[in-house]
Amino acid sequence: MVLRLNIDQIEPATRDWICKVQIVEIGRPRESLDKKCTFQNLILEDEQECQIRAVMYTDEIEQYVSTLKLFNTYLISTAKVKVSLTSYGKPIHRFYWILDKETVIEEIKPSDEVEKPLSPPNKLTITSFDRIPHLMVDSTAEIDVLAVVLHCGPQKTAGRSHHKCREITLCDNQQNQFLFTLWEDFGEIEGHEIYSKMATQRDLLVILGRSIGISTYQGLSLQTRYNSTVRVNPNYPQAVALLNWAKQNKTMLLSSPSDTTSTSSSITPMIVTPSGQQLLSIADISSAASMGVFCVNAEMAILDEFQDFCVLECSGCKQKKRTKDRKDFHCPKCNRKTSLVPRCSFQIDLIDNTATTTASISAELGEKLLSMTAEDIFDITCTKRQSLSLNPVHEMLSTKVFDIQLRKSSWTSSNTTTTTLSILSYMEKQHPPQSTTDRTSKKIKPLEISEVEVMPTTAAAAPSNAVGKLQPPTPTKKV
Known part of the structure; x- marks a missing residue:
């Protein structure tokens, strides 16, 4: 006897079952990590809105290419049921299905009088942007995001591994922003689609990203992973509502800080501090033994005017x-033989x-x-051997308080543990407090942590090993 079951009732030992499902997501065919086969991921949803991942391999992909369509309803019988692996992140269900030659798949037509197709899906388990910083401690966390695309950069090579990627800036309806990195074929295919549509369409785009990872690349950001899917302008009610909001607020969104981050058009957008994250004082962050991302409200000042700024x-x-020599090496x-390029880097007091x-x-x-590019800074400080004129910067900072997102990180070298703070993002507060602190106040002692050995972390702009030790410099006059 064939059992009519829902997704949650089906286990590897279940025999002779049939399940009514709708395809709510279809990934494109992709190569496995070992390049030995081609696979395609689907997300299926039953009448109870329970979802599960299904996978097809080369032969079945070709067999069902004209049969399996997005949002169509099917009766699926006796697919292989396997335990989900956690190697590539947290799965959406404890099991997944394999659709092979022995699986029976029957489409339910709209004209069918016995079995009616399921209603269009509206279930989206979306992670709000203000929750993302709290999830970064879990390196396996995978989330679904729905967001407006503000900017899409060109394909480029990132980091030491020479992997290709494309970076886009996402925004939610609270104007929180995150950098989203599309790696390898995601950048080449989905990234190219987004890039092309933004170049030809007047309206902004909305994307749905499923099984998206949280990364410390470019500060705190999002990235595609092995099982990720990215879809442009999906027809979920939530996506339609967000797209309508983006159309109404396009002028405001495109004038946000992400488009005015730097005087250099090649610079990627900054990551805006997510609203709603818990604020800590500088004293609390400095004394905390834990590493991670924190937010503070603080003034900023450059007290060391004679440091190297790049x-x-x-x-x-x-x-x-x-x-300081830029010759090839x-x-x-x-x-390989390559060149040295300047990168802005300096210490600032909070x-x-x-x-x-x-x-x-x-x-x-x-x-x-600083309102200048790294090339400008290098030309002034290294080529011309002049000091930067910081009076405009001092004047700009003197009356402002900022929402600042910091990462506290540490690494151990030669039995010495070094702890640093690095700024991931900053944004001027709209209503600064009436009283301000004394900028000439004495600096606190260097950060200390327990003697427990901590593995290195880094705040580099691209994936890399731990950077060199960073300490507050002692002002000395350059010669």
Whole structure:
């Protein structure tokens, strides 16, 4: 006897079952990690809105290409039921199905008088942007996001691994923003689709990303993973509502900080601090033993005017070099002849009513603060051997308080544990408090943590190994 069951009632040992499902997501065919086969992921939803991943391989992909369609309803019998692996992230269900040659798949037509198709799906388990910073401690976390696309960059090569990627800026209806990195074929296919549509369409786009990972690449950001899917302008009610909101607020969204991050058009957008995240004082962050991402309300000041405001790094692996000579050299990490490029990097002081501390700020965030590019900074400080004129920066910072997102990180080298703060994002508060702190207040002692050995972390702008030790510099006059 064939059992009519829902998804949650079906286990690997279940025999002779049939389940009524609707296809709510179809991924495109992709190569396996070992390049030995082609697979295609689908997400199925039953009458109770329970969802499960199904996978097809090469032969079945070709067999069902004209049969399995998005949002169509099917009766599926005796698919292979397997335990979901957690190697590539947290699955949507504890099991997944394999649709093979022995699986019976029968489409339910709209004209069918016995079996009626399921209603269009409206279930989306979306993670709000203000929840993302709290999830970054779990490296396996995978989330679904629905967001407006503000900017889509060109395909590029990132980091030491020379993997290709494409970076896009996402925004929710609270104007929170995150950088979303489409790696490898996602950048080539879905990224190209987004890039092309943004170049030809007047309206902004909305994307639905499923099984998206949380990463510390480019600060705190999102990235595609092995089982991810990305769909443009899906017809879920939530997506339609968000798209209508984006159309009504297009002018405001495109004038947001993400489009004015830097004077350089090649710089990627900054990551805006998500609203609603718990605020801590500088004293609390400095004394906390835990590592992670925190938010503070603080003033900013550059007390050390004679520090180096940029470094040279390998254009391939992003490894920082101590030299100021930009001639080509053979990089041992890249194993090829390459050039050195300037990157903005300096120390800035953060001040609230509890303490003062020093944090590092780099790349596009530093350039935005100084209102100049890394090339300009290098030309002034290294080529012309002049000091930067910081009076406009001092004047700009003197009356402002910022929402600042910080990452506290540490690494151990030669039995010494070093702890640093680095700025992931900042945004001016609209209503700063009446009283301000004394900018000449004494700095707190360097950050300390327990003697427990901690593995390295880094705040580099692209995936890399731990960067060199960062300490508050002692002001000295350049010669």
